[in-house]
Amino acid sequence: MTGDLLYSETEDALRESVRALLAANCPSDRVASMYDGDESLARDLWGAVSVAMELPAIGLPESLGGSGASAREVAVVMEELGRVVAPIPFLTSSVIAQRSLGHCGETDLLKAMADGSHVCALAVPFSSFGRTRGESVSVSGGRVTGSVAAVAGAGHADVILVPGLDGGDLTLQAVDAADAHVTRRSSLDMSRPVCDLTFESSPAREIARGQDADDAVSSGLLMGSAMLASEQVGVAEWCLETTVAYVKQRNQFGRPIGSFQAVKHRLARLWISVNSARAAARNAAVLVEPGDVPAKVAVALAQSYCSDVAVLAAEECVQLHGGIGMTWEHPTHLYLKRAKADQLALGTPAHYRARLAALNSL
Amino acid sequence: MSASADLARAFLADWDPATTRLESLRARYDAGLAWVSRPEGVGGLGASRDDQREVDGIFAAAGFPDNNAAANGIGLGMAAPTIFAVGTDEQKQRLLRPLWTGEEIWCQLFSEPGAGSDLANIATRATRTDGGWIVSGQKVWTSNAHNAVRALLVARTDPDLPKHEGLTYFAMNMLDPGVEVRPLRQLTGEAEFNEVFLTDVFVPDEDLLGSVNDGWRVAMTTLASERVSIGNSDADIEEAMVDVVERTWRSAPQRTRDVMQDRFLRLWVDARVADLTAARMKQQLAAGRPGPEGSALKVTFARLAQELSGLELELLGADGLGYGDWAMVRPTAVVFTGRDAGYRYLRAKGNSIEGGTTEILLNIIAEKVLGLPPEHRPDKGMAWKDSPR
Numbered sequence A: 001m002t003g004d005l006l007y008s009e010t011e012d013a014l015r016e017s018v019r020a021l022l023a024a025n026c027p028s029d030r031v032a033s034m035y036d037g038d039e040s041l042a043r044d045l046w047g048a049v050s051v052a053m054e055l056p057a058i059g060l061p062e063s064l065g066g067s068g069a070s071a072r073e074v075a076v077v078m079e080e081l082g083r084v085v086a087p088i089p090f091l092t093s094s095v096i097a098q099r100s101l102g103h104c105g106e107t108d109l110l111k112a113m114a115d116g117s118h119v120c121a122l123a124v125p126f127s128s129f130g131r132t133r134g135e136s137v138s139v140s141g142g143r144v145t146g147s148v149a150a151v152a153g154a155g156h157a158d159v160i161l162v163p164g165l166d167g168g169d170l171t172l173q174a175v176d177a178a179d180a181h182v183t184r185r186s187s188l189d190m191s192r193p194v195c196d197l198t199f200e201s202s203p204a205r206e207i208a209r210g211q212d213a214d215d216a217v218s219s220g221l222l223m224g225s226a227m228l229a230s231e232q233v234g235v236a237e238w239c240l241e242t243t244v245a246y247v248k249q250r251n252q253f254g255r256p257i258g259s260f261q262a263v264k265h266r267l268a269r270l271w272i273s274v275n276s277a278r279a280a281a282r283n284a285a286v287l288v289e290p291g292d293v294p295a296k297v298a299v300a301l302a303q304s305y306c307s308d309v310a311v312l313a314a315e316e317c318v319q320l321h322g323g324i325g326m327t328w329e330h331p332t333h334l335y336l337k338r339a340k341a342d343q344l345a346l347g348t349p350a351h352y353r354a355r356l357a358a359l360n361s362l
Numbered sequence B: 001m002s003a004s005a006d007l008a009r010a011f012l013a014d015w016d017p018a019t020t021r022l023e024s025l026r027a028r029y030d031a032g033l034a035w036v037s038r039p040e041g042v043g044g045l046g047a048s049r050d051d052q053r054e055v056d057g058i059f060a061a062a063g064f065p066d067n068n069a070a071a072n073g074i075g076l077g078m079a080a081p082t083i084f085a086v087g088t089d090e091q092k093q094r095l096l097r098p099l100w101t102g103e104e105i106w107c108q109l110f111s112e113p114g115a116g117s118d119l120a121n122i123a124t125r126a127t128r129t130d131g132g133w134i135v136s137g138q139k140v141w142t143s144n145a146h147n148a149v150r151a152l153l154v155a156r157t158d159p160d161l162p163k164h165e166g167l168t169y170f171a172m173n174m175l176d177p178g179v180e181v182r183p184l185r186q187l188t189g190e191a192e193f194n195e196v197f198l199t200d201v202f203v204p205d206e207d208l209l210g211s212v213n214d215g216w217r218v219a220m221t222t223l224a225s226e227r228v229s230i231g232n233s234d235a236d237i238e239e240a241m242v243d244v245v246e247r248t249w250r251s252a253p254q255r256t257r258d259v260m261q262d263r264f265l266r267l268w269v270d271a272r273v274a275d276l277t278a279a280r281m282k283q284q285l286a287a288g289r290p291g292p293e294g295s296a297l298k299v300t301f302a303r304l305a306q307e308l309s310g311l312e313l314e315l316l317g318a319d320g321l322g323y324g325d326w327a328m329v330r331p332t333a334v335v336f337t338g339r340d341a342g343y344r345y346l347r348a349k350g351n352s353i354e355g356g357t358t359e360i361l362l363n364i365i366a367e368k369v370l371g372l373p374p375e376h377r378p379d380k381g382m383a384w385k386d387s388p389r
């Protein structure tokens, strides 16, 4: 089963406006500053994309104040965010948390998120694969206690969605970020840093229980994985384009390094890989919505493939830039760190390949 | 038990542990127990290379201070072999002792903005003056320049000759007032390398290594040593990447190991085979002057370091998303397998660039070992000053 894997005119137009907005508001030197503790870009950019395009709510239904964009449109936004390694919680709040909340019918919180004023994060390790058992957090009498390590998007969150066990039941609890201890970790990807969360009898409001909670979490993570593939395509695409431009203008041995066949063939191969990754990511975006078996297969396929392509593209970008690629000054390192963190995020390709084996009885 | 080992024991029997670190190291050098396979009088005994490990072990076991080799990788791994190969007796006497003891840290002033892979395209000029040379130009990616007091320098002495022929090699004093070192931050966060600006630096004739306009040949000696030194790190200084990652492997969750086992084992096998290949190559190298085969070691080393450190982060999962510290420190020693897994992953990216990129090394193997014809070089045979850049 294959849907339309091309970009529609609407999607092209959406891309153009998102790209222009990001070009004006997300300079790479300010992304680099995040590694030195200056997080101002994260807030400024979130503000800019909220005001100019209402991006945080792009996937929400119009009845909740959103734009009602489809997953394939949201995927186009993800590609563009990947191209600039945007340090905003779009994936974690607008994709994963909104999906989980949508599953629970949590309209009040979703409405509060529509204008970008409320940011949510699902409290699972960013490396989580598919679901969570919630065993590190216990729930009793409207309070949660426990801890969750390496959560992405929690640094600027207002509300944290915490999976936790109440007796034997998995529940999903909404906790005010002010009631949680949020410890920032020095992270491999400081444009999407991870935090360790601790709850000490923090007041919580239950939003789902049992199968419902499990489904809410896993549908959020499934949508996240599908959209992550498009971010990876964006990362890979920037690395490929940047490298191609560089090898045309960098001369060694009296000629452009791009004229050496060893370099040409590597980039030609990389182009094939990026092109293939795009097909896999588009397919995931087209099929993910119902969350059924074909959706799971499409997402697993995209994650198995796109994660490694983004890492490869970033590694090739460093290598083919030579010394300058190893510097802080050149933006390539921001992409390498994002690509590698994305590869670990929401399960590694090896985990997804194992899942494909199970889903296809291979 | 070798004769070298006997001498080491005899030396240690006389050694007073109250002696200062530096005096101890100097005495060891003077006794010929620094690098035993080197000639007598310059830190050696003219013994077999195989004795070195045994001697080092005896000194370490006795609590003898070490020469902090990790802080002077370029000195020990590149400058020393170059000086042994082309230095005059006077230069060996003057330069090698402080190098070995670590009193003088060395750096390598080869690469320039316009001359990386195409090293022979160097534009830094050295012009004749009374009793020596005046050097001006810009170098880049200079590891450890912020700690170095001596540099291996290649500069252009004759721009009218073709690019390989007009170069000359010097052992330059980094403390000259014309030397300016500016830190360059690396993607790891550390400022491990530097830009070095040379403005009318005076280099006396006594610091010329080799002969005038013979710098390319000397530089090739240095690079061959560099490739062996990067590709075959001393196990006593630095743990092998495969061993570090094997530890991480053992502590990874069973499920992760299940899905990654074949991949890890492939790398594990490759790493063991690489060790054997290196051992075999060392047995082949009679005189200790590495040839183009050393390039192969470095190609394999870089690939394994990169793939293993990449796999390590995947094994770590949530912990792989962390990073030790992004602070811009200026390190005194670089240990590829040191610090945290994130650092190891990022730093390994440099392994296929520093000391000649993997692509250049593959070209060397193809052309020098296999005898394949080179690609077209538009500047071949042309005076450097007229060649296309």
Ligand SMILES: Cc1cc2nc3c(=O)[nH]c(=O)nc-3n(C[C@H](O)[C@H](O)[C@H](O)COP(=O)(O)OP(=O)(O)OC[C@H]3O[C@@H](n4cnc5c(N)ncnc54)[C@H](O)[C@@H]3O)c2cc1C
Binding pocket: A250, A252, A253, A257, A260, A262, A263, A319, A320, A321, A322, A323, A324, A326, B107, B108, B109, B110, B111, B112, B113, B115, B116, B117, B118, B140, B141, B142, B143, B144, B193, B350, B353, B354, B355, B356, B357, B358, B359, B360, B363
């Ligand atoms: C961590 C680190 C430490 C370093 N330390 C030192 C130091 O202490 N002293 C020093 O002098 N230098 C040092 N260097 C510099 C290093 O030697 C150069 O970066 C390297 O030789 C490449 O040169 P370049 O950076 O100019 O890249 P370029 O030569 O511009 O190469 C860019 C890309 O083109 C490829 N390429 C170039 N020519 C060809 C060809 N003919 N065929 C196929 N591909 C080709 C290269 O492989 C590379 O991928 C260091 C570099 C690093 C990364």
